[in-house]
Amino acid sequence: SAVISQKPSRDICQRGTSLTIQCQVDSQVTMMFWYRQQPGQSLTLIATANQGSEATYESGFVIDKFPISRPNLTFSTLTVSNMSPEDSSIYLCSGGQAHGYTFGSGTRLTVV
Amino acid sequence: GIQVEQSPPDLILQEGANSTLRCNFSDSVNNLQWFHQNPWGQLINLFYIPSGTKQNGRLSATTVATERYSLLYISSSQTTDSGVYFCAVIPNTGTASKLTFGTGTRLQVTL
Known part of the structure; x- marks a missing residue:
């Protein structure tokens, strides 16, 4: 299975600012995804990161708020823009093949 | 979209006890995974099991695809088993490749 390195592991940000999260995969993967997990909740898919083209966003998520890049098959970034306290969550990236995502x-x- | 329900929502066990977690899904699937989220938020892949039975140490899982449910068995539980257990599926319809997560079971193992 692919091994994914994500950073930063945590951050405290001021409202109105932006944060970019990076994910590096140790091998080329077909699919990469970004999820949000609000406190005490399950994971919700934000978008599918498409290599070399615009991400595919789920209902309720927009590119202006969560711009995503995927320049190649091993790397992706998610930016959380113009943050508010409601954006306080765990953000996770995922990747791999359909027979087992990691x-x-x-x-x-945390947005203050 | 597909619905994924897990039960029980919360479970408290004494160390050494056994438990069974259940995942029901509303449509046929071609991928089902079980994950453990530890108290630090890290999501660990336990099983890829769209059908059949697998075992890994004290953990085992069974998916009955025709009846649309999966079970995760934890035997001789340890405090390190504490956390949230999620099942996640990809429906066997269309071209979607994205996982839909269940509601989760929060497990606390006490001494």
Whole structure:
């Protein structure tokens, strides 16, 4: 299975600022995804990161708020823009093949 | 979209006890995975099990695809088993490749 390195592991940010989260996979993977986990909740898919093209966003998530890049098959970034306290969550990237996805260690974001 | 329900939502066990966690899904699937999220938030892949039975140490899982459920068995539980257990599926319809997560079971193992 792919091994995914995610950073930062945690951050405390001021409202109105932006944070970029990075994920590096140790091998080329077909699919990469970004999830949000609000406190005490399950994981919700934000978007599918498409290599070399615009990400595919789920209902309720927009590119202006969560721009995503995926320049190659091993790397992706998620930016949380113009943050508010409601954005305080764990953000996780995922990748692999459809017979078994793995996850990065997560970014615990607190917006104050 | 597909619905994924897990039960029980919360479980408290004494160390050494056994438990069974259940995952029901509303449509046929071609991928089902069980994950453990530890208290630090890290999500660990336990099993890829769209059908059949697998075992890994004290953990085992069974998926009955025709009846749309999966079970995760934890035997001789340890405090390190504490955390949240999620099942996640990819429906066997269309071209979607994204996992849909269940509601989770929060497990606490006490001494």
